[in-house]
Amino acid sequence: MTNTHPKVALITGVTGQDGSYLAEFLLEKGYVVHGIKRRASLFNTQRVDHVYQDPHIENARFKLHYGDLSDTSNLVRIVQETQPDEIYNLGAQSHVAVSFESPEYTADVDAIGTLRLLEAIRILGLEKKARFYQASTSELYGLVQEIPQKETTPFYPRSPYAVAKLYAYWITVNYREAYGMYACNGILFNHESPRRGETFVTRKITRGLANIGQGLESCLYMGNLSALRDWGHAKDYVRMQWLMLQQQQPEDFVIATGVQYSVRQFIEWSAAELGIELRFVGSGVEEHAVVQSVNSEKAPALKRGDVIVRIDPRYFRPTEVETLLGDPSRAKEKLGWTPEITVQEMCREMVAADLAQARQHALLKSHGYQVNVSVES
Numbered sequence: 001m002t003n004t005h006p007k008v009a010l011i012t013g014v015t016g017q018d019g020s021y022l023a024e025f026l027l028e029k030g031y032v033v034h035g036i037k038r039r040a041s042l043f044n045t046q047r048v049d050h051v052y053q054d055p056h057i058e059n060a061r062f063k064l065h066y067g068d069l070s071d072t073s074n075l076v077r078i079v080q081e082t083q084p085d086e087i088y089n090l091g092a093q094s095h096v097a098v099s100f101e102s103p104e105y106t107a108d109v110d111a112i113g114t115l116r117l118l119e120a121i122r123i124l125g126l127e128k129k130a131r132f133y134q135a136s137t138s139e140l141y142g143l144v145q146e147i148p149q150k151e152t153t154p155f156y157p158r159s160p161y162a163v164a165k166l167y168a169y170w171i172t173v174n175y176r177e178a179y180g181m182y183a184c185n186g187i188l189f190n191h192e193s194p195r196r197g198e199t200f201v202t203r204k205i206t207r208g209l210a211n212i213g214q215g216l217e218s219c220l221y222m223g224n225l226s227a228l229r230d231w232g233h234a235k236d237y238v239r240m241q242w243l244m245l246q247q248q249q250p251e252d253f254v255i256a257t258g259v260q261y262s263v264r265q266f267i268e269w270s271a272a273e274l275g276i277e278l279r280f281v282g283s284g285v286e287e288h289a290v291v292q293s294v295n296s297e298k299a300p301a302l303k304r305g306d307v308i309v310r311i312d313p314r315y316f317r318p319t320e321v322e323t324l325l326g327d328p329s330r331a332k333e334k335l336g337w338t339p340e341i342t343v344q345e346m347c348r349e350m351v352a353a354d355l356a357q358a359r360q361h362a363l364l365k366s367h368g369y370q371v372n373v374s375v376e377s
């Protein structure tokens with residue numbers, strides 16, 4: 001790529017976890033990166049503030065545009081203005097539990113939003129120029145029909161989110177076949193990072209336990225501790241999103257680590273990173289975790305015998321995805337991709353970031369400042 005004609009990328013969902021890592025990655029590769037952000041009553045660009053460039057700077061390579069996947073004319077205008085070589089559709093109402101509360105909105109944004117973007121490309125005659133990446137998901141497998149799950153495993157979605165993403169998956173395939181577009185699906189299994197939203201399970205755990213250790217919260221209320229997930233690091237997974245758009249032919253790929261663990265296991269690791277040894281006792285909704293020993297430097301507010309994890313059935317889902325395990329063989333073979341960060345390393349990184357933040361909050365609180373740490377998840 002030359003400096004005179006850098007490639008242009010457009011990212012929906014740039015303010016999210018993946019969008020922020022992908023923007024960083026593409027900027028490092030010399031791209032001009034356009035991102036779509038939603039209008040909000042408060043600033044919502046924290047994850048990309050560090051790559052923000054003043055638009056008054058000549059040749060700024062990172063530009064944000066107000067937009068929304070529910071707004072066709074807005075998408076057409078942004079695609080027209082930016083003339084992207086690559087479009088990454090990462091924007092979504094991405095929380096599975098929330099999709100049961102807001103199924104129609106989730107369908108509008110996650111399913112029809114994808115169609116709107118594909119149509120914008122077509123209306124503008126860019127179907128032979130712009131390459132399209134769709135953020136598909138292991139949630140498509142839902143009630144799993146085969147273990148491990150690979151590109152050919154049948155889908156069985158188990159939430160309004162997954163059903164919406166199923167439409168998005170197939171409309172992407174259809175536009176590829178019908179119009180010869182370079183459009184592909186990355187079927188990504190769960191991936192996390194310190195930038196993960198606070199209400200997804202891993203971040204809820206690392207943040208919650210760090211807060212509890214500092215005396216900012218007293219107990220972590222959880223749902224299904226036995227759910228099994230194949231967790232990777234978001235940084236590894238965005239590299240893959242880019243790779244998928246650099247091939248001769250567009251294809252769909254499963255991206256996963258090939259290893260699964262339970263939510264309970266992730267709690268134990270996170271606690272261990274904080275110097276807390278936990279023991280789970282009881283079963284069903286009575287299950288809880290008791291502190292056996294504690295490192296008072298990392299978790300000064302805790303003592304042996306404290307109960308710091310309990311079950312709250314409101315975090316159970318009407319239909320649950322109990323187990324997900326991906327087979328990334330195809331991506332490894334065809335794209336030469338392998339994840340570089342293990343789930344244990346990722347857990348360590350997440351705990352370290354949340355511990356640093358919890359310590360800051362505890363310090364502020366000890367000086368009389370109001371600190372609001374709780375989130376509904």
Ligand code: NDP
Nearest residue numbers: 013015016017018068069090091092094135137188190191
């Ligand atoms: P996040 O929830 O962190 O980010 C979602 C992004 O979508 C945010 O930028 C959000 O904006 C934006 N968004 C939400 N609603 C709209 C809308 N109506 N119009 C435009 N943008 C909108 O998700 P992740 O970064 O974790 O995931 C990225 C994508 O990958 C999502 O599509 C997700 O469904 C999918 N995926 C994620 C996996 C994971 O494990 N992380 C696995 C498989 C798929 P705002 O910041 O304003 O809320």
Ligand code: GDR
Nearest residue numbers: 094096137138139189190199200201202222223224227315
């Ligand atoms: P998931 O992620 O639904 O797999 O979707 P999440 O982290 O929300 O849940 C993973 C598993 O943990 C169980 N769980 C809890 N989950 C949450 N959020 N809060 C809890 O208190 C809790 N207790 C147990 C869940 O029931 C579930 O089994 C994520 C999202 O990023 C999607 O956008 C993406 O498509 C999929 O990963 C792959």
